[in-house]
Amino acid sequence: MLELVTxxxxxxxxxxxxxxxxxxxxxxxxxGMEFMSVAAPKYDIARFGAEFPRxxxxxxxxxxxxGTITEKQGPALKRIYDQMAEPKWVxxxxxxxxxxxxxxxxxxxxxxxxxxxxxxxxxxxxPRPEQVLDALILLQDRVARKDGHSQLRLKREKIVLEQSRxxxxx
Amino acid sequence: xxxKVLDALKAKFGDAIIATESQHGDEVALVxxxxxxxxxxxxxxxxxxxxxxxxxxxxxxxxxxxxxxxxGTASSARPAWDPTGDGKSPRFEVCWQLRSVPHRxxxxxxxxxxxxxxxxxxxxxxxxxxxxQERETFDMYGIDFQGHPDQRRIYLYDEFIxxxxxxxxxxxxxxxLVRRSDLVGDH
Ligand code: SF4
Numbered sequence: 290m291l292e293l294v295t296x297x298x299x300x301x302x303x304x305x306x307x308x309x310x311x312x313x314x315x316x317x318x319x320x321g322m323e324f325m326s327v328a329a330p331k332y333d334i335a336r337f338g339a340e341f342p343r344x345x346x347x348x349x350x351x352x353x354x355x356g357t358i359t360e361k362q363g364p365a366l367k368r369i370y371d372q373m374a375e376p377k378w379v380x381x382x383x384x385x386x387x388x389x390x391x392x393x394x395x396x397x398x399x400x401x402x403x404x405x406x407x408x409x410x411x412x413x414x415x416p417r418p419e420q421v422l423d424a425l426i427l428l429q430d431r432v433a434r435k436d437g438h439s440q441l442r443l444k445r446e447k448i449v450l451e452q453s454r455x456x457x458x459x
Numbered sequence: 460x461x462x463k464v465l466d467a468l469k470a471k472f473g474d475a476i477i478a479t480e481s482q483h484g485d486e487v488a489l490v491x492x493x494x495x496x497x498x499x500x501x502x503x504x505x506x507x508x509x510x511x512x513x514x515x516x517x518x519x520x521x522x523x524x525x526x527x528x529x530x531g532t533a534s535s536a537r538p539a540w541d542p543t544g545d546g547k548s549p550r551f552e553v554c555w556q557l558r559s560v561p562h563r564x565x566x567x568x569x570x571x572x573x574x575x576x577x578x579x580x581x582x583x584x585x586x587x588x589x590x591x592q593e594r595e596t597f598d599m600y601g602i603d604f605q606g607h608p609d610q611r612r613i614y615l616y617d618e619f620i621x622x623x624x625x626x627x628x629x630x631x632x633x634x635x636l637v638r639r640s641d642l643v644g645d646h
Contacts, residue, residue, distance in 0.1 A: 360634065360636055361614075361615065361616050361636070363636045363637040364636055364637050367637050393630075393631050394623075394630060394631060395623040395628065395630075395632060395633060395634070396614075404637050404638065404639060405639065406639070
């Protein structure tokens with residue numbers, strides 16, 4: 290019975306989370322222009338409940354990596370990700386953030402997922418605003434289905450904890 | 460366009476000017492390294508020159524480069540490039556582009572360097588604008604600017620080994636600072 294209540298409660302919480310993603314825009318390059326147009330009234334990301342850019346990672350649960358990530362930025366990106374509260378989600382915006390894009394050289398990181406996990410990748414250089422909205426809807430589905438990377442990680446950690454408790458009890 | 464600057468340089472410094480050329484409307488003087496500072500100071504302070512604006516400082520890596528065969532030359536062999544006449548081709552050319560706002564003329568100073576001796580006098584204290592430019596040239600090419608007030612890497616991190624714009628730096632070699640612990644294989 291208790292399990293039923295907590296699962297239902299979590300569903301309700303995830304329904305809430307899905308429509309109130311607070312994004313932290315980690316904007317480093319030209320993709321930022323397209324990010325602005327998604328946020329501006331014409332495409333208006335606010336229609337999907339993700340209109341609030343938070344400039345502190347501690348107050349946000351969606352990390353938007355917008356633009357090229359260099360090797361030098363790696364430690365900063367990891368630190369920002371670590372500072373965000375669980376559960377959290379990550380979108381790689383544009384090919385640079387997803388794979389390094391056309392950069393194949395000494396300075397560009399071949400995708401932000403070299404340093405932190407990513408939930409949704411948006412291709413395009415830069416992606417069209419429609420693609421970004423599509424990615425956001427995909428991400429909302431994942432939030433509701435509870436298979437964002439940090440939700441899965443929490444679930445794994447819970448299972449491991451329960452198993453070790455059960456072992457101790459034996 | 461600034462031929463008179465080249466003529467004045469040659470008249471004043473003679474031997475210290477190894478070669479001059481004019482390319483796409485820009486006058487270039489290849490000068491002796493030992494005389495660079497004197498020449499630059501004179502260019503800045505002389506009233507008829509008055510080069511008051513540093514435009515850029517950069518470096519050219521001439522690894523295995525040979526000049527294009529001059530038209531009309533019979534032999535198909537391209538001679539090695541040897542401006543200093545000491546039988547060795549220089550590896551690097553460091554250049555400083557200057558402009559005079561009052562006289563509206565430009566000049567580029569060049570110094571040729573051999574691979575194992577990349578020291579060159581710094582012009583950062585003559586034109587403060589060259590400070591960061593010379594740091595960038597040091598960062599990317601490893602040119603050692605003697606007398607630079609603060610010669611550190613400017614774009615890359617201190618852990619970086621080598622100088623990436625040198626032609627012999629492997630072009631896809633990355634030097635990561637962090638990677639996810641759950642990723643396997645080297646990148
Ligand atoms: S994907 Fe294209 S538009 Fe986006 S940051 Fe890279 S180069 Fe710029």
